[in-house]
Amino acid sequence: xxxxxxxxxxxxxxxxxxxxxxxxxxxxxxxxxxxxxxxxxxxxxxxxxxxxxxxxxxxxxxxxxxxxxxxxxxxxxxxxxxxxxxxxxxxxxxxxxxxxxxxxxxxxxxxxxxxxxxxxxxxxxxxxxxxxxxxxxxxxxxxxxxxxxxxxxxxxxxxxxxxxxxxxx
Numbered sequence: 001x002x003x004x005x006x007x008x009x010x011x012x013x014x015x016x017x018x019x020x021x022x023x024x025x026x027x028x029x030x031x032x033x034x035x036x037x038x039x040x041x042x043x044x045x046x047x048x049x050x051x052x053x054x055x056x057x058x059x060x061x062x063x064x065x066x067x068x069x070x071x072x073x074x075x076x077x078x079x080x081x082x083x084x085x086x087x088x089x090x091x092x093x094x095x096x097x098x099x100x101x102x103x104x105x106x107x108x109x110x111x112x113x114x115x116x117x118x119x120x121x122x123x124x125x126x127x128x129x130x131x132x133x134x135x136x137x138x139x140x141x142x143x144x145x146x147x148x149x150x151x152x153x154x155x156x157x158x159x160x161x162x163x164x165x166x167x168x169x
Contacts, residue, residue, distance in 0.1 A: 001026040004033070004068045006149045012061045015149050024151060025065050031099035033065045038092045050087035050121075055113065059124040063097035063109040067128075073136045074107055074128035087113060087121040105130050 004025040006013040014020040021037060028034045037058065045051035060079050067074055087093065097111035107128040113121040131139070140146060 001028055001034070002069075003027075003148050003151070004065060005146045007143055008145050012057060023061075024149070025062065025068070027069045028096070031066050031069075031102075033062055033068070033097045035062055035095045036092055037095060039087065039089045041089060044089055046086075048086075048089055050089060052081075052083060055083065055087060055122050056081050056124070058093075058095050058113060059097070059111040059122065060126060062095045063111040063124065063126045064107075064128055066097050066099045066109055067107060067130075072107075073131045073139060075131065077106070077127040077129050079124055079126045081122060081124045083122050084120045085115075087115065091116040093121065100125075 004027060006015050006024070008014050008016040010020065011017060012021050012023050013025065015022060023035045023037060025033055025035045035058075039050045039054070043050055043054050045053075056079060059081060060076055064074060064076065093116070094114045095111065096114075097109055099107060099109050101108040107130065108126070109128070110123065110125050112123040115121045
């Protein structure tokens with residue numbers, strides 16, 4: 001599995017976002033992406049249960065990131081989430097996303113959140129519109145920083161890798 005880049009301030013992957021989740025995403029091969037997340041008390045909706053909006057955000061981001069290995073960027077057009085069971089706090093989750101159809105202007109994908117016991121917590125189907133090369137370059141320039149941040153030992157600060165920056169079109 002290869003690790004994907006992070007940004008500075010994204011709510012899900014931003015390494016400098018003080019309220020962010022600081023997630024790492026990995027290309028799992030065959031147009032699949034995986035991340036792991038353990039929700040904490042501040043992520044709850046009802047007591048002891050992960051907030052549905054955060055559940056949706058996890059699925060949206062993970063499905064959308066299936067395009068990163070192709071150097072494509074997109075924006076969500078639609079996201080349909082099915083909540084199969086309450087997702088408990090304090091237990092590790094595995095979130096996966098995969099491409100189901102890729103066209104010249106759109107991506108269709110699906111994703112799921114698996115609980116620590118392997119049961120299905122939530123699933124989603126989504127559609128995205130691909131950004132033009134000009135839009136992608138503009139966002140990259142505004143973002144200013146899009147790098148792989150190496151996983152780090154407990155207590156250490158995340159460090160950007162020596163991987164060269166993503167190419168502009």
